[in-house]
């Protein structure tokens with residue numbers, strides 16, 4: 769494992785949040801309403817209070833472009849984003865354990881707004897990435913028709929496509945290319 773378990777979960781969750789809207793086609797919105805957000809929060813295991821109102825949804829929407837900047841910015845800029853997210857939220861790291869999770873960091877109280885908790889969790893995970901000098905693992909999907917963000921936690925730094933359909937599409941294309949080559953050479 770590259771980072772602590774909670775860091776890796778938080779990185780994946782942050783990427784999923786950023787990718788919940790398609791920047792190339794903003795009508796492709798995976799969090800169109802409060803019900804979709806509630807489902808997303810449950811899927812990714814965010815704990816604490818969810819108000820379920822429109823303001824909360826809009827705060828989460830507003831967080832996505834801020835987090836996306838982390839994937840697009842050089843190290844000093846990333847540090848500025850992280851520090852300001854932590855400062856704005858008055859983040860205070862505490863070790864906690866709950867449900868099936870052993871000790872890990874929470875840096876916001878459970879009653880903090882959902883978007884704040886999401887922001888701080890992502891920022892705390894990015895702290896680990898910056899400290900490890902591993903920002904190179906944050907990439908944009910290499911598919912020409914996709915701008916989704918990618919967190920590459922693979923041993924050999926080989927992840928090039930997002931967790932959406934791009935990886936599968938690339939694998940199928942590579943398989944077809946190999947097969948057609950094999951067919952041609954056997955003729």
Ligand SMILES: [Zn+2]
Pocket residue numbers: 815866869872873874
């Ligand atoms: Zn927790």
Ligand SMILES: [Zn+2]
Pocket residue numbers: 909910911914915916929930931932933934935
């Ligand atoms: Zn992609």
